[in-house]
Amino acid sequence: MNPPTLVQCSFERHADAILAIFNEAIxxxxxxxxxxxxxxxxxxxxxxxxxxxxxxxIGLEDEGGALLAFASYGTFRAFPAYKYTVEHSVYVxxxxxxxxxxxxxxxxxxxxxxxxDVHAIMGAIDASNAGSIALHERLGFRxxxxxxxxxxxxxxxxxLAFYQLLLDTPAQPVDG
Numbered sequence: 001m002n003p004p005t006l007v008q009c010s011f012e013r014h015a016d017a018i019l020a021i022f023n024e025a026i027x028x029x030x031x032x033x034x035x036x037x038x039x040x041x042x043x044x045x046x047x048x049x050x051x052x053x054x055x056x057x058i059g060l061e062d063e064g065g066a067l068l069a070f071a072s073y074g075t076f077r078a079f080p081a082y083k084y085t086v087e088h089s090v091y092v093x094x095x096x097x098x099x100x101x102x103x104x105x106x107x108x109x110x111x112x113x114x115x116x117d118v119h120a121i122m123g124a125i126d127a128s129n130a131g132s133i134a135l136h137e138r139l140g141f142r143x144x145x146x147x148x149x150x151x152x153x154x155x156x157x158x159x160l161a162f163y164q165l166l167l168d169t170p171a172q173p174v175d176g
Contacts, residue, residue, distance in 0.1 A: 009057040015043035017067035030126040033151045056112045068096045071105035084119035117170035127159035136163045
């Protein structure tokens with residue numbers, strides 16, 4: 001078996017697979033604080049927002065072209081002074097977890113952020129998600145704070161932990 005291939009995800013090739021990964025996470029985990037599966041028509045606007053913002057959607061495909069994992073980032077907060085900060089997400093297909101695929105796509109996402117002159121990458125992780133927290137810490141993310149009981153899912157309150165990676169970019173940040 002060949003190693004997975006890094007790809008830039010597109011709506012045409014990957015929308016259905018990304019939607020399936022999202023919806024599995026919604027139904028079975030606290031990785032997404034959603035209650036109901038997302039409909040197929042949600043993917044067009046999702047990809048369009050990534051395109052408009054110049055935000056990457058990086059995937060890993062097996063040799064048959066099936067999507068195994070993906071990572072992306074987007075706007076952290078919609079105020080101009082946050083222009084060097086993004087919020088990212090990383091998802092691995094349920095049957096592929098534990099193989100190091102999340103690390104691969106997250107490392108590539110960090111490299112893309114550097115090329116885009118991002119300075120701070122933020123991750124909002126359910127505080128009970130030990131696997132995701134460990135992955136982020138291995139890649140240099142540091143705990144930046146926890147918001148207790150801000151979510152409610154599966155009959156319990158959820159704490160949201162923020163993890164941050166500071167990059168040495170941009171070389172010459174500017175106001176405005």
